[in-house]
Amino acid sequence: MEYLVIDVGGTAIKYACMNENAEFLERGEIPTPMDSLDSYLAALGTIIHRYDHNVEGIAMCVPGIIDSVQGVCITGGNLRYVKDLPLATLLEERYGLRVSLENDARCAALAELWRGSLKNCADGVVIVLGSAVGGALVKNGSIHKGSHFSAGEISFIEKDGDISDICNSVGYQNGVLSLYRLVEQQTGIPVAELDGIRIFEMANRGDAGVLEAIDRFAKSLARVIYNIQAIYDPEVFAVGGAISQQNLFIESLIRNVDSIYNRLPFTAPRAKVVPCRFRNASNLVGALYHHLATADPSCCRLETNG
Structure with missing residues (x-):
């Protein structure tokens, strides 16, 4: 069928x-x-x-x-x-x-539970990086939806500043459009002329400004993952969206997550980050x-x- x-x-x-x-x-x-x-x-x-x-x-x-x-x-x-x-x-x-x-x-979480990187996983988190940031929580092998169907809405999390300003939300600061803005700051190339393909072509050629932008983008998301790990304590975070197809980004994200734990003055369960098997x-x-x-x-x- x-x-x-x-x-x-x-x-x-x-x-x-x-x-x-x-x-x-x-x-x-x-x-x-x-x-x-x-x-x-x-x-x-x-x-x-x-x-x-x-x-x-x-x-x-x-x-x-x-x-x-x-x-x-x-x-x-x-x-x-x-x-x-x-x-x-x-x-x-x-x-x-x-x-x-x-x-x-x-x-995305159901796909990864069914046949992907969360198969046989009891507790996990899926983060999908797109225009904003999608999130899903897996609890005891099932999707946890919450009392208002909004559990895992990572985009709503407020970071720094005035909570009434959407620019301070995870959805704004950690969606892929934020990466475009960081690349613009580093290279001077207008956001309107950027897309993921061009950004990672430049990164894989060793463009220092683009690599710095990707590292800053990954570092910001790593802090979100650290905070969720502290609250929810999942076995694994699976990261999806088109950007998850870029090994350079996944490596940068894992490196930045590890860097947080390496600097801690105490012992805490370390977040494990993997790409979604089905990626985009x-x-x-x-x-x-x-x-x-x-x-x-x-x-x-x-x-x-x-």
Whole structure:
């Protein structure tokens, strides 16, 4: 059987036709509309119409606080026009297919629990670096959602300064756009002319300014990981998003996390950091898992050592 899997991000809507073994049969992406709900639904419709006669259902992962049982977007992250939207029901009625809905970072965590770097892990944390910072908590081998469906919303954490200023949040300071701003400061290249490919091409050529920017970016995220480790004490942190495909960044992050512990005047459990096995595809794989598991919980069980 084949399924349409859709991952809505702050920049692009990624989609894939996948089978029940999480094999990608076809994939692509289109820009995410930022202007209105009508544009958003039209963009989704463009994708769905390509596959609606060939798939068994639609598995979606989206940003924001999500009630996955009712299929409702309570919030939409950076998509300000999404609020209290019963997206799953709306799409089911429009296209006649079963639609599942879950938060994007939780889908990444499900992928890693199912077949990735958190397999057999009882307690863990997934951090997805995109336009903002997605997060998911794994407790006793299951996703911990919290009393308001917002457990793991790392972007909301306040760092330094006035809490009313979004610029002081983890979402602003540790999303990949922050890396672009740091590269601009170091090199003078305007943010508008930067993307991840150019940044890491320059880094791999040994550009000192870009390497310094990546180190500063990793150092800031390392402090977030240290603080979460102190509070939650997971076995492992799995880091995803497109930037997780860059070994240079993962190495810098691990080095900066280790540096914190090496400077401590006391002994504390050390955070273990690994990349998501599925890297930038974790959201899609996890959305498929969620779709399959909510239809038939016996079809794909998660195993833990806890």
